[in-house]
Each structure stands twice: as C-alpha cells, then as structure tokens.
Amino acid sequence: MIDFLLEIFRNNRSKDAIIWNEKVFSYEWLLQRIGYWRRIVASHDIAPSAVTVIEADFSPNSVALFLTLVEHGCILVPLTSSVESQKPDFIAMAQGEVSFVINDDDSVDVKKLPFSAEHDLYQILKKRRHPGLVLFSSGSTGKSKAALHDFVNLLDKFRVPRHGLRTITFLLYDHIGGVNTLLYTLSNAGCVISVFDRSPEGVFRAIERHRVELLPTSPTFINMIILSEVYQKYDSSSLKTITYGTEPMPESTLKRIHRIFPDVRLQQTYGLSELGILRSKSKDPDSLWVRVGGEGYETKIVDGILWIRAKSAMLGYLNAPTPFDEDGWFNTGDVVEQEGEYLRILGRESEIINVGGEKVYPIEVESVIQTMEGVDDVSVSGEPNPIVGQIVKARIKLNTDESLSEYRKRMRAFCRDKLANFKVPQKVEIVATDMHGQRFKKMRRE
Amino acid sequence: MDKQDIVKVILGSLQDIIEEHDLAEEIPENGINADTFLLGRRSFVDSLNLVSMIVDVEQKLNAQHGIGITIADERAMSREKSPFRTVETLAEYIEELIHELDARG
Numbered sequence: 048m049i050d051f052l053l054e055i056f057r058n059n060r061s062k063d064a065i066i067w068n069e070k071v072f073s074y075e076w077l078l079q080r081i082g083y084w085r086r087i088v089a090s091h092d093i094a095p096s097a098v099t100v101i102e103a104d105f106s107p108n109s110v111a112l113f114l115t116l117v118e119h120g121c122i123l124v125p126l127t128s129s130v131e132s133q134k135p136d137f138i139a140m141a142q143g144e145v146s147f148v149i150n151d152d153d154s155v156d157v158k159k160l161p162f163s164a165e166h167d168l169y170q171i172l173k174k175r176r177h178p179g180l181v182l183f184s185s186g187s188t189g190k191s192k193a194a195l196h197d198f199v200n201l202l203d204k205f206r207v208p209r210h211g212l213r214t215i216t217f218l219l220y221d222h223i224g225g226v227n228t229l230l231y232t233l234s235n236a237g238c239v240i241s242v243f244d245r246s247p248e249g250v251f252r253a254i255e256r257h258r259v260e261l262l263p264t265s266p267t268f269i270n271m272i273i274l275s276e277v278y279q280k281y282d283s284s285s286l287k288t289i290t291y292g293t294e295p296m297p298e299s300t301l302k303r304i305h306r307i308f309p310d311v312r313l314q315q316t317y318g319l320s321e322l323g324i325l326r327s328k329s330k331d332p333d334s335l336w337v338r339v340g341g342e343g344y345e346t347k348i349v350d351g352i353l354w355i356r357a358k359s360a361m362l363g364y365l366n367a368p369t370p371f372d373e374d375g376w377f378n379t380g381d382v383v384e385q386e387g388e389y390l391r392i393l394g395r396e397s398e399i400i401n402v403g404g405e406k407v408y409p410i411e412v413e414s415v416i417q418t419m420e421g422v423d424d425v426s427v428s429g430e431p432n433p434i435v436g437q438i439v440k441a442r443i444k445l446n447t448d449e450s451l452s453e454y455r456k457r458m459r460a461f462c463r464d465k466l467a468n469f470k471v472p473q474k475v476e477i478v479a480t481d482m483h484g485q486r487f488k489k490m491r492r493e
Numbered sequence: 494m495d496k497q498d499i500v501k502v503i504l505g506s507l508q509d510i511i512e513e514h515d516l517a518e519e520i521p522e523n524g525i526n527a528d529t530f531l532l533g534r535r536s537f538v539d540s541l542n543l544v545s546m547i548v549d550v551e552q553k554l555n556a557q558h559g560i561g562i563t564i565a566d567e568r569a570m571s572r573e574k575s576p577f578r579t580v581e582t583l584a585e586y587i588e589e590l591i592h593e594l595d596a597r598g
Contacts, residue, residue, distance in 0.1 A: 403540060433570045434544050434577075451552060452509070459513035468514070473545040 048178060048199065049118045051206055052234060053078065059236040063213075065107050066240045066257050067153070072107045074236065080111035081118075088119055091157055093145055095120030096173045098164040098181075100138055102126050103149035105216040105241035110229065112147060112155070117198055122164065122172060122179035125221040129485035130183065133191065140193060140366055141181050142166060168195050168362050175199075181365065182223055182320045185486050193365040194320045200359045201323060204343060205230045211237030212287070214261040215253060217245060217268070222486060224293060224316075227324040228263050237261075245487075247277040258285040263316070265487045266296040269304050274423060278307060292316035292324070294488045295381075295392050297414035298335055305333035317392075321370065321377060323359035336389040347376070352396060353383045382408070398491060400429035400437050402469045407439055409491060412472065415465045416458065421447035426482040428491040430474060441472035442482060451477055494558060494591060499584040500527050502557075506549040507531075507580070510542050527581040543577060550587070562590045 056064070060075040093099065099121045103109035116123055124141045126134055138146070142162040149155050172179045178198040183191045214232045216239055218224030232239050242253045247268075253259060269291060272278065289304070289311055296315065305313060315337050318324030325344050330336040340346050343358035354376045363369045371377055382399065384391045394408035401407075409427035416425045424444040429437040445454060455475050462471045484490050507525055511517060519537040521529070530536040531543055538546070547565050554560040564587060569576050576586030 432544055433565055433567055434547075435540055438544055438548070451556065452549075455549075456509065456513055463515070469541055473541065474548045 048120070048202070049114055052114065053081075055234060055236055062236055063238040064233070064236075065105075065110055066238060067106050068243075069256075076107070077111055077114075080107065081115050084108075084112050084115035085119075087157070088115060091145070093119065093121070095176065096122060096164070096169070098122045098124060098142055098144045098162070098169070100124045100126060100141065100143040100146045100160065101149065101220075102128075102134070102147070104128070104220050104243075105225070105229070105239060106149060106153045108153045108155055109149050109220060110233075110239060112149070113229070114233075117178045117202075120176060120178050122169060122181065122195075123198075124181040125226075126183075127219045127221045129219060130191075130221065133183075137183055137191070137193070138162070142169070166195075166365055168365060171362060172197060179362075180226065182221065182226070182361075184320045185222075185484060185488060192320075192367050194361040195363060195365055196323075196359075196361045201226075202230065204323075204359065205234035207342070209235050211235035212260040213238040213240060213258060213285070214263070215240045215242060215250060215259050217242070217250065217262060217264050218293070219486060222293075223318055223320045223324060224263060227318065247272050247275040248280075251277045251281040251283060254283045254286060255281040259283075260285055260287045261290070262286060262288070263290045263292075265293045266291055266300050267294065267483045267489050268487045270297075270300055270417065270424070271487075273300065273303050273307065283308075286311050288312040288314060290314045290316050292318055293486065295394055295410045296335060297410055297417065299414045299418045301335060302333050303418075319377075319379065321361050321364075322355055322357045325355070325357075330389055335391050336386065337391075338388050339390055346390075348383060348385055348390075349378075351382050351384075353379045353381045353390070353392070355379055398428070400427075400439050402437055402439060402473075403435040405467075405469045407470045412439060412441065412466065412470055413489075415462060416441060416443070416472075419458065419461055421445055421449070421454075424482050426489060426491050427472065432473075438473040439470060440474040440476065442476045442478045444479070444482065445477050451475065494560070494588075496584050496588050499587050500580060502553055503546075503550055503580050503583055503587075506546045506553060507538075509549060510538065510546045513545075514542055516542070525580070527579070527584070529580045531579060531583060532575055532577045547577075554587075560591060560594065562587070562594060564590070 056074040056078050062074050063071050064074045064077045065072040099116050104127055142164045143160045146158050146160050180196040180198050182194045214237055216228050218228055240257050242249050313332050315327050315329055316324050317327050317339050325339055326341040327337040327339045345356045347354045356376045380396050382393045382396050394410050398409050399406050412427045413425050423446050426442045428440055430440045432438045551564055576582050
C-alpha cells in the first residue's frame with residue numbers, strides 16, 4: 048500500500064521530513080519510527096481493518112503512526128482539538144475500536160474503545176482489504192457528516208511525482224486539506240513543517256525560521272494576514288506559493304494579497320471532504336477564473352451548479368444517505384459562471400439571498416465591505432422579510448468607536464458606487480466576536 | 494413613549510434613509526411629516542428603502558429606548574389596512590405593539 052512512499056523515503060534518507068517544535072526529523076528517522084509503530088501495533092494485537100481513532104495534530108509521531116496504520120490496513124479516524132466537544136459523538140458514530148491520543152509532547156496513549164466496526168460501508172473496505180479514512184465535514188452549513196474514503200483511491204494521485212516543497216501543515220490533521228498536504232509533501236520528499244500557533248504571527252514566524260516555500264490556507268486566513276500586516280515583521284522571501292481553498296475567495300482579498308506578494312504564486316484549490324482536492328489552474332495570478340479538474344476528475348454544470356465525478360470520491364457517508372447520483376456525480380451546491388474552459392465560483396446555492404426577486408451572493412458584498420476602514424471582519428447572510436422576501440444582513444466586527452448609525456451611514460455611502468442598491472445591506476449588526484470557525488472558514492449562520 | 498415620540502423616531506430614520514440613498518430630490522413639496530406616505534404610488538420611497546427604514550426604527554427603539562419589537566412580520570402584512578401606509582399609521586401600529594409588550598410584562 049505505502050510501498051511507493053517508503054521507497055521515496057529511502058531515496059531521501061538525509062532530507063528533512065518533519066519539523067516540529069523547532070526540531071528537525073529526517074526521512075531516515077521517519078522510516079525508523081514507522082518500524083517502531085509496526086511493533087506497537089502488533090503488540091496491541093490491532094487487527095487490519097480496525098477502526099483506529101487518532102487524536103492529534105501534526106507531529107513526528109502522528110505522521111509516522113498515520114502511515115503505519117494505513118500500511119496495516121486500518122480505518123483511520125483522525126480528530127483534532129478543533130472538534131474537542133464533538134469527539135465523543137464522532138468516536139461513537141465512527142465506531143472507534145482503538146484510540147491513539149498524541150499529547151503535546153508527542154507522547155502517545157493507546158487504549159481499546161468499546162465500539163465495534165459494524166457499519167455496512169466498513170464491510171466493503173474489509174472485503175477489499177483496503178485501509179480507510181473517515182473525515183468529518185465542518186458542519187458550517189449544518190450537521191457534521193462523516194465521509195468514508197477508500198485510502199487506496201486517495202493515495203493513487205500521489206504516485207505521480209511532483210515538486211517536493213517545504214510546506215506548513217496549516218490545514219488540519221483531520222481535514223481533507225491537511226491530509227492532502229501531508230501526502231503531497233511526503234510523496235515528493237518535501238518537508239512537513241508543523242505549527243502550534245496558527246495565528247498570522249505564528250505562521251509567519253515559522254515561515255521565516257524554517258524557510259517555508261508553500262503555505263496552503265483559506266481566504267479567511269489570508270484576510271487575517273492582510274489585516275495584521277504581519278508580513279512587514281517577518282522575512283517571507285522563501286515563500287513561493289500560497290494555495291487557498293475550503294471557501295470562495297473574495298475578489299478584493301485576492302487582489303490585495305497579490306499586491307503584497309507579487310512574486311508568490313497564488314493557486315486556488317477546490318476540494319471537498321467527499322471528493323478529495325482537485326487541482327486547478329488560475330487564469331491570471333489575481334483572477335478568480337480557474338480551470339478545475341485534472342486526472343481522475345470530471346466536471347459538468349447543470350442549471351448553473353457545478354457537479355463533479357471523481358475517482359477519489361468517498362464510499363459514502365457513515366451518517367447520511369449517499370449524495371451521489373446513480374452515475375456517481377456529486378452536486379457541489381456551488382453556483383458557477385463559465386467562460387470557455389474557465390469557471391468562477393459565485394457562492395453556495397443555499398446562501399443566495401433573494402431580495403425582491405434579485406439575487407445577492409454574500410461573498411460579493413463581503414468583498415466590498417471588508418475593504419472599508421475599520422472593518423476587521425464581515426459576514427453577510429439573508430434574513431427573512433415579509434415585505435421583500437429576504438433582506439441582506441451584514442454582521443460587522445468593527446475596530447472603531449462608531450455607533451451603529453454612524454457606521455451604517457458610512458457603509459451606505461461607501462457602497463453606493465460599488466454595489467447595486469438591493470445588494471447594500473438593509474440590516475447591519477455590530478458584533479464583538481470572530482465569525483470564522485476553527486478551520487478558518489467563514490461562518491454565516493449565527 | 495407616546496405617539497409623538499414614535500413619529501419623531503420614524504421621521505429620524507426616514508431622514509437617514511433620504512441621506513443614505515440620495516433621495517433629497519424626491520421629497521414631496523410639503524416635506525416629511527406624519528402624513529407622508531411610505532407605501533403605494535404616493536410614496537417617494539421604494540420597498541427596499543422602506544425595509545431599511547423599518548430595520549433602523551427597530552434598532553433605534555431597541556438601542557435608545559430599550560424596546561424590543563418586530564415591526565415587519567406576517568401579522569403586519571395580513572392587516573387589511575397596511576400599517577406601513579403613512580408615518581402616522583406606522584406610529585400607531587408601533588404604539589399598539591408597545592402596549593402589548595407592556596401588558597405582557
């Protein structure tokens with residue numbers, strides 16, 4: 048299963064594999080550690096196909112253990128502290144049989160769990176004798192769904208050698224983006240650089256310290272980079288590429304980050320827990336138009352909505368009916384515009400605001416308002432209204448002393464020449480808290 | 494709060510909307526007062542402006558007078574004579590809502 052990976056590790060023994068807590072671990076170390084974990088797994092009598100829960104963030108042991116369990120054929124359920132309060136529910140739902148808890152100092156506690164892997168979908172993997180991966184969606188649009196993947200399908204695309212880069216594992220260990228970053232980096236003998244502190248400060252300190260070349264992140268975090276001006280404080284000249292995904296990118300954010308880092312390649316990624324991460328090519332460095340797809344993916348647009356069929360698609364949800372149609376197509380729920388072979392994502396169909404028959408996409412309004420002086424963050428959503436159907440509501444995190452009335456006047460004047468009248472928020476609320484979740488994705492519900 | 498106070502709040506919000514949406518040219522000859530139409534063909538504000546104004550009135554009543562009411566809801570819409578017809582009818586409707594709020598305690 049992971050033989051091709053081990054081969055790559057052996058060919059790069061002395062190269063940096065993992066940097067954690069200011070310490071460097073080579074590929075030689077990683078190979079040894081996998082050997083160590085093989086012995087532990089055997090001594091605990093862990094069956095292939097066992098559902099193994101790993102509570103961790105990226106660390107030397109969490110990486111080595113991850114690979115060992117995949118090799119052993121287990122069904123991995125990674126969980127980070129970002130879902131701490133939901134862990135008991137998730138573990139029960141995934142029917143976890145063995146638990147590995149990796150502590151802050153990288154020590155590991157192993158114990159048996161009281162559940163049994165009886166889910167129908169698990170039997171498919173058992174029959175195939177393939178390792179599996181369970182990923183919980185972020186639930187930013189509803190209840191968290193558990194996507195079960197056949198790991199063999201996920202690993203497939205990493206057999207194509209590409210460029211190994213020094214990469215920060217910003218996206219989480221229990222997120223499709225994080226898993227993708229890990230496998231991409233290791234399969235190309237790059238270096239996995241983990242950070243304890245995922246604030247702009249923490250990340251840029253690591254970029255400077257460890258000469259990071261690739262930062263995979265989200266538009267929300269990029270906004271934080273822009274606002275904090277952290278790039279003035281640290282030397283980020285090693286940075287070659289910033290990839291962004293997990294949510295739509297506001298145009299103003301993209302243009303601003305391109306101005307700040309004109310020599311850094313900005314690449315949009317498109318991925319879902321259900322499908323894996325698709326490669327995409329931007330038309331221009333600061334353009335939202337992308338070509339999406341590549342090897343193993345097909346796309347089609349039906350009634351303005353993007354559908355995808357992927358070889359690396361999940362087997363199904365553990366806790367919901369299959370979202371695929373009978374031909375294996377998946378409705379992403381994203382409204383897209385098309386121009387030739389390029390696509391532009393306008394927003395989620397479910398988030399469209401209908402104001403007296405006119406459509407408004409939250410991202411478009413957010414993109415304008417976030418460039419206002421004093422606005423730290425803005426989240427736009429629809430609110431039901433008996434007169435016009437829905438109104439546009441903006442929740443603003445302000446860093447000025449303005450009253451609601453004062454800010455609103457200023458906002459309306461600011462938006463007048465930038466947005467059509469019906470798109471300018473009819474309702475404004477000033478909030479004191481952050482409006483993104485732990486995965487740095489904008490949350491529009493309250 | 495008596496009806497006059499409420500009319501003042503409404504007129505204040507209406508004035509804000511006029512400024513924010515550049516409607517100064519549209520104001521009727523005799524200016525804005527309790528008889529000004531908010532709905533229908535004699536109104537110089539469209540439905541979107543009206544909605545924004547109502548939101549503003551709700552937020553002002555809440556912030557400045559500690560009164561939490563929802564003005565635009567199904568109930569208001571189902572009245573035979575729309576409460577949104579003029580500034581005065583809107584003030585009367587809000588007065589009614591406030592009395593109910595007080596009665597509920």
